[in-house]
């Protein structure tokens with residue numbers, strides 16, 4: 181049951197399991213932006229606007245979001261580096277920026293991580309908790325959350341997983357209900373992953389949990405049952421940044437013009453720690469699944485067999501250390517037009533992974549907190565805009581088209597504020613939107 185959000189009074193703790201490249205780029209950026217030393221480019225909540233009736237308002241003026249100066253940061257990592265040391269190691273931000281916020285970053289020390297190494301085989305963490313069972317590990321994480329909130333004088337928090345991608349797995353019997361999961365925690369079931377321990381602890385503490393990786397952290401029935409029963413929002417999964425962002429901008433345009441696609445080959449070169457972790461086939465499998473899903477949902481090959489029925493979609497990731505965080509996303513797209521004549525498009529996106537991800541972290545923190553203050557619980561589908569593999573209500577299929585996702589997001593903000601959705605072609609009402617774009621309401625085949 182949702183209601184008008186209560187005001188964002190007091191401080192909000194941002195809890196970050198995983199304080200690597202993305203997390204530290206996000207923290208440093210917020211510290212700089214709130215001192216007026218940099219612009220939070222790429223953040224919808226800070227830079228975006230919304231049409232309301234016959235006027236346009238900035239997002240921050242329209243919905244009551246927590247101001248940047250009220251954010252406090254805490255987190256966990258399996259390495260003891262401070263946020264400053266981790267940011268230096270990540271080599272994303274230059275010294276020009278880091279030196280301005282060095283003191284504040286040095287004051288952010290990760291708590292010890294909950295880490296069973298079989299889930300991230302390329303990492304050998306040293307800063308880890310020891311607990312006799314996974315149930316006890318959850319209790320330790322809960323104590324961490326309570327202590328962090330107390331020390332930072334925050335009365336509420338939001339957690340956002342910026343930790344590594346775990347080995348691919350599917351939900352098993354232990355993931356099906358709260359009772360089964362709790363029994364699994366007590367016997368340290370091997371099917372329960374690290375990110376699931378954090379998610380479980382956060383929900384038990386009433387802290388919304390957002391998942392920036394392809395992990396199953398909050399993507400299984402038991403955790404969704406817990407989120408609903410505790411009245412806590414969850415969202416995921418896998419930040420939509422570089423190549424997938426471009427894909428979900430371009431593909432809807434090709435579809436709108438009824439241009440056919442024979443093949444879409446994508447490869448990524450990246451040399452950061454994330455790339456090193458993804459070099460393990462188990463972790464790559466999780467990432468590949470989340471990257472592969474997007475095109476079918478946009479092209480709907482079953483409904484458009486002449487245009488997309490034969491399409492081959494391949495995704496590769498190569499760990500190439502010299503690149504560091506400066507990723508190269510390369511796409512070769514074989515399309516065809518009038519009478520079937522072939523053409524091709526080449527995209528070479530020389531991007532920066534964490535620079536693209538950091539504004540999404542900020543938006544998701546503020547919007548998950550808004551959802552919590554509005555009384556929302558469970559999966560927040562309207563946050564699909566931010567994810568490669570958006571989580572949906574059971575039985576529904578995800579929307580991947582970036583512009584449709586933007587409409588869904590804005591219409592939810594209007595709904596939260598009790599304002600009628602704008603009924604123009606550029607911003608249809610949610611009902612029109614649902615009628616026009618059936619996949620949002622139709623059960624998956």
Ligand SMILES: NC(=O)c1ccc[n+]([C@@H]2O[C@H](COP(=O)([O-])OP(=O)(O)OC[C@H]3O[C@@H](n4cnc5c(N)ncnc54)[C@H](O)[C@@H]3O)[C@@H](O)[C@H]2O)c1
Pocket residue numbers: 197198199200201202203256257258259270293294295296300303305341342343344345374375392393394418419420421422452453454457532533534536537
């Ligand atoms: N554009 C992007 O950068 C992007 C896009 C989509 C998704 N992601 C995902 O975001 C996550 C973070 O990416 P990154 O580039 O910052 O990676 P990173 O390797 O720099 O940081 C991840 C951190 O998580 C820590 N970690 C791993 N397991 C942990 C545990 N159990 N407890 C606490 N800490 C743990 C690692 O030690 C590391 O410091 C990855 O899962 C990545 O796939 C990133």
